[in-house]
Amino acid sequence: MKLIDGFEISIISNDNYVSVEHRVLAKTSKEPRISVVAFFNVGTQADSDYFGPLPKLLSPDKPALYCKFTVPEFNESFFSKGLESKSFIQKVRL
Secondary structure, eight states: OOOOOOHHHHHHTTTTTTOOOOOOOOOOSSSOOOOOOOOOOOSSOOOOOOOOGGGGGGSSOOOOOOOOOEEHHHHHHHHHHOOOOOHHHHHHHO
16 A cells, blocks of 8 residues: 555554545546545644644554654655655654
């Protein structure tokens, strides 16, 4: 399975749920197809707020797979990565 940068659910759920590439099998009918997009904006969070796996989903048998990060850390990584850079989810994976 190819992970994509809709990675938030993977990090928050500690890989209990993963994002996958969006695929559609369109019917051959002439009806129009509609796509709906939803954006998640973390820009209103304080710089000291950390994001990472939910503590309730962690245990000694299932430790965190990702480190915690702040919005500024995410923004710096997102806006500075080049075409050959690894994705953010690879950077925060432990």
